[in-house]
Amino acid sequence: MRRGSLKGDMVFDTSIIIEMSLATTYGKELIKSIIKEEIIPYITMLNITEAKYILCRILGIDESLKRIGLILDSNYFTIVNTDTLSDLVSICKCRFPISLADCHTLSLAKKMSLPVLFYKLEKEFRPIVQELKNWINSEILFLVGD
Numbered sequence: 001m002r003r004g005s006l007k008g009d010m011v012f013d014t015s016i017i018i019e020m021s022l023a024t025t026y027g028k029e030l031i032k033s034i035i036k037e038e039i040i041p042y043i044t045m046l047n048i049t050e051a052k053y054i055l056c057r058i059l060g061i062d063e064s065l066k067r068i069g070l071i072l073d074s075n076y077f078t079i080v081n082t083d084t085l086s087d088l089v090s091i092c093k094c095r096f097p098i099s100l101a102d103c104h105t106l107s108l109a110k111k112m113s114l115p116v117l118f119y120k121l122e123k124e125f126r127p128i129v130q131e132l133k134n135w136i137n138s139e140i141l142f143l144v145g146d
Contacts, residue, residue, distance in 0.1 A: 006033060006117065006141070009040040011109040012077075014101060015119035016143065017043065017051040021067040022058075026119075026143050034076045042112065044082045046104045048072070080108055096132065098124055106136050115139035 019027035033039045048068060055064035071077060082089070085107045092103035109116035121129065121142050133140050 006030075007038050009042065009112075009114050010141070011105055011112065011114050011116040012041045012043050012047065013105045013116065013118040014047045014050040014054070016041075016117050017047055017068075017071065018054055019119060019143070020071065021051060021055055021064075030143075040078070041076070042078045042080055042108060042114065044080055044104050044108055046082065046101055048079070050101050080112070082108060085111060092135070095135070096128055098128075098132075106132060106140075109138055109140075110136040113138060115141055117141045117143060120144045 016030065020031055021027070023031075030039065034041060052064050052068050055067060058064075059067070072079075082104055085104065088107035088110060089100070089103045092098075092107055093100060096103070098106075105116055105118075108114075115138050116136065118125075118140065119142070125132065125140075129140060
């Protein structure tokens with residue numbers, strides 16, 4: 001996916017937070033788009049928690065907390081309270097063989113009627129991606145192709 005085709009409000013999966021935290025090429029492009037306010041990202045605290053432990057395994061806890069802290073302190077990300085998503089998350093997890101974190105992300109996109117951005121199409125999504133799109137009634141976007 002080209003950076004220029006990503007515009008507007010969208011829900012970010014944890015994989016996107018990781019890309020930005022690691023300052024990959026894609027992560028840097030996303031950061032530029034966010035700073036220019038071409039993209040308005042929405043995330044959950046579960047995304048933050050998941051990103052912290054993944055980065056901890058890669059970089060250590062101190063660096064993980066520092067990098068996620070920078071994202072939070074930037075005030076470019078809207079962190080949505082997902083307490084009201086419990087029923088949607090439960091329905092998602094019941095219907096689809098995907099992680100609880102992915103169900104939180106997709107449920108947020110469904111509730112807010114926003115597209116959702118994942119890093120890539122994972123194997124567990126491949127056979128059900130159209131069903132997931134239908135369920136959230138919005139687009140599921142992937143930063144990179146296969």
